[in-house]
Amino acid sequence: MKAPKGNLLGLKPSELEKLRKTYQRRCLPAEVVSASLAQHLVEFSRQTARQVGVLLSRKGEVEWVFVGDAHGLELPDIGRMRAGSHRLRGLRLVHTHLKGEPLSEDDLTDLALLRLDMVAALAMDKKGELEKLFWGHLVVPREEGGLLWQTQASSLAKQPDAKALVEALEEEFGRFSKQWHSNRERALLVSVHVGKSRKEAQDSLAELEELAKTAGVEVAGTLVQLRKTHEAKTLLGKGKLLELNLLAMQKMAEVAIVDQNLSPSQAHHISKATSLNVIDRTQLILDIFAQRAQSAEGKLQVELAQLKYLLPRLSQSDTSFSRLAGGIGTRGPGETKLEVDRRRVKERIGQLERSIDNISQSRKTRRTLRQKRELPLISIVGYTNAGKSTLLNALTHASALAEDKLFATLEPLSRRLRFPKERDVILSDTVGFIRDLPKDLLAAFRATLEELDSADLLLHVVDASEEAAPQRLEAVERILEELGLIAKPRLLVWNKADKAGAAAEHLSLSYGGVAISAQTGEGLEALLFEAARHVFVKA
Numbered sequence: 001m002k003a004p005k006g007n008l009l010g011l012k013p014s015e016l017e018k019l020r021k022t023y024q025r026r027c028l029p030a031e032v033v034s035a036s037l038a039q040h041l042v043e044f045s046r047q048t049a050r051q052v053g054v055l056l057s058r059k060g061e062v063e064w065v066f067v068g069d070a071h072g073l074e075l076p077d078i079g080r081m082r083a084g085s086h087r088l089r090g091l092r093l094v095h096t097h098l099k100g101e102p103l104s105e106d107d108l109t110d111l112a113l114l115r116l117d118m119v120a121a122l123a124m125d126k127k128g129e130l131e132k133l134f135w136g137h138l139v140v141p142r143e144e145g146g147l148l149w150q151t152q153a154s155s156l157a158k159q160p161d162a163k164a165l166v167e168a169l170e171e172e173f174g175r176f177s178k179q180w181h182s183n184r185e186r187a188l189l190v191s192v193h194v195g196k197s198r199k200e201a202q203d204s205l206a207e208l209e210e211l212a213k214t215a216g217v218e219v220a221g222t223l224v225q226l227r228k229t230h231e232a233k234t235l236l237g238k239g240k241l242l243e244l245n246l247l248a249m250q251k252m253a254e255v256a257i258v259d260q261n262l263s264p265s266q267a268h269h270i271s272k273a274t275s276l277n278v279i280d281r282t283q284l285i286l287d288i289f290a291q292r293a294q295s296a297e298g299k300l301q302v303e304l305a306q307l308k309y310l311l312p313r314l315s316q317s318d319t320s321f322s323r324l325a326g327g328i329g330t331r332g333p334g335e336t337k338l339e340v341d342r343r344r345v346k347e348r349i350g351q352l353e354r355s356i357d358n359i360s361q362s363r364k365t366r367r368t369l370r371q372k373r374e375l376p377l378i379s380i381v382g383y384t385n386a387g388k389s390t391l392l393n394a395l396t397h398a399s400a401l402a403e404d405k406l407f408a409t410l411e412p413l414s415r416r417l418r419f420p421k422e423r424d425v426i427l428s429d430t431v432g433f434i435r436d437l438p439k440d441l442l443a444a445f446r447a448t449l450e451e452l453d454s455a456d457l458l459l460h461v462v463d464a465s466e467e468a469a470p471q472r473l474e475a476v477e478r479i480l481e482e483l484g485l486i487a488k489p490r491l492l493v494w495n496k497a498d499k500a501g502a503a504a505e506h507l508s509l510s511y512g513g514v515a516i517s518a519q520t521g522e523g524l525e526a527l528l529f530e531a532a533r534h535v536f537v538k539a
Contacts, residue, residue: 027060046128053095191259382461384432464504
């Protein structure tokens with residue numbers, strides 16, 4: 001026989017036996033609660049002055065029995081949701097209220113967070129007798145911020161038909177979910193910031209939205225929380241978790257993308273509390289790289305980063321990987337490796353690192369040959385989508401892929417560039433940077449980024465039309481410092497002057513560098529002059 005849960009300390013053996021026998025009771029599927037079970041629960045609460053509750057299946061069977069104190073009770077861990085954004089839990093909560101009170105805020109929180117079929121309170125009067133039945137259920141929200149649940153009161157004799165009510169609710173949720181039918185995954189974007197202004201948080205969220213769209217995700221809604229400290233277990237506070245769950249129901253979202261990097265435990269607890277597939281910023285970026293990697297080298301590098309991300313998560317009791325079936329966060333060359341054990345992951349990481357070492361050696365050989373020809377190397381670096389590939393195309397008449405998307409370029413491309421006085425250089429494009437770029441991704445792309453070590457000049461391209469241009473400049477500088485490249489000669493290139501207007505010139509005067517438009521050709525002559533001054537100093 002199943003054991004009761006909760007606050008059992010101090011109960012008499014006879015009271016514990018009474019709780020255990022609760023599992024043998026049954027209700028009709030159409031009953032919220034049978035009269036005999038209701039009386040049984042009320043009698044226990046009267047004797048012990050403690051709330052007692054049960055979770056009933058749709059067949060009317062008692063699945064869980066648990067005890068609280070005089071003021072409330074805590075539900076046991078009842079596992080994950082059934083599949084389907086329009087499905088309810090398949091369980092209804094029935095419990096006692098000792099002071100005749102209606103459904104509490106905690107009751108409605110449990111109803112929403114757990115997506116219970118129903119929640120009901122057996123309200124007792126001062127004499128400990130059953131006085132009234134309060135019950136509630138979720139409803140389909142008709143408008144933004146609309147009603148999410150409905151509560152009513154009745155006598156036990158006039159309770160609703162639970163079976164018919166729940167079937168009608170799921171049918172209505174099903175119709176509602178079809179409004180959002182899409183081939184793309186629907187995700188909620190979540191951003192939690194400590195010690196930052198709302199403006200900074202919104203800027204960060206806007207970038208996360210760009211990342212999500214680049215990954216092919218349909219953004220269903222956003223949620224921002226400013227806190228003094230992070231909640232260690234779930235990052236979000238309890239109230240925001242509830243809000244996230246309700247928003248997911250309202251928007252029929254199945255994924256939560258968190259702007260911060262989560263520990264395996266945090267991702268597990270958020271997923272458990274909301275029944276959403278939870279991925280963090282690192283996982284989203286890895287997903288984009290996985291989608292965009294085309295060459296064998298790029299695919300090796302992305303797979304290595306994915307497996308290094310996965311490895312520490314395999315040691316957790318987190319079930320998130322075991323229930324993934326493709327989609328955001330699992331795509332790309334590493335997707336077939338997600339369901340393997342630690343030993344096999346470590347073996348594969350070793351193989352990939354050896355392959356990338358071979359690539360690194362080949363690149364080193366090519367660099368040596370180039371240096372023998374005494375051709376200077378200029379490398380273009382910068383924040384993702386700053387216009388680096390467009391600049392390479394404008395200067396060398398190359399045909400590098402240039403899209404208005406984050407991380408459009410993953411494969412490095414080098415072209416010869418002729419300067420005045422018949423002097424040539426090699427101009428190379430590199431993968432774009434982003435704030436908090438995953439360290440495993442930097443490590444995996446080391447063979448590509450080693451090209452920067454031998455560069456004679458770094459052209460640091462910044463999108464001058466972006467409001468957060470100074471912050472993005474600083475983010476790239478921090479990454480260059482991590483790579484040991486901060487001492488390299490650098491020339492700031494304030495791109496998109498055609499969009500930025502006077503702001504581009506102002507930034508170039510404030511920070512140094514050249515204002516240009518790679519799209520229109522404005523300022524390219526001045527850029528070449530400044531680059532030649534840096535590269536051909538001895539000329």
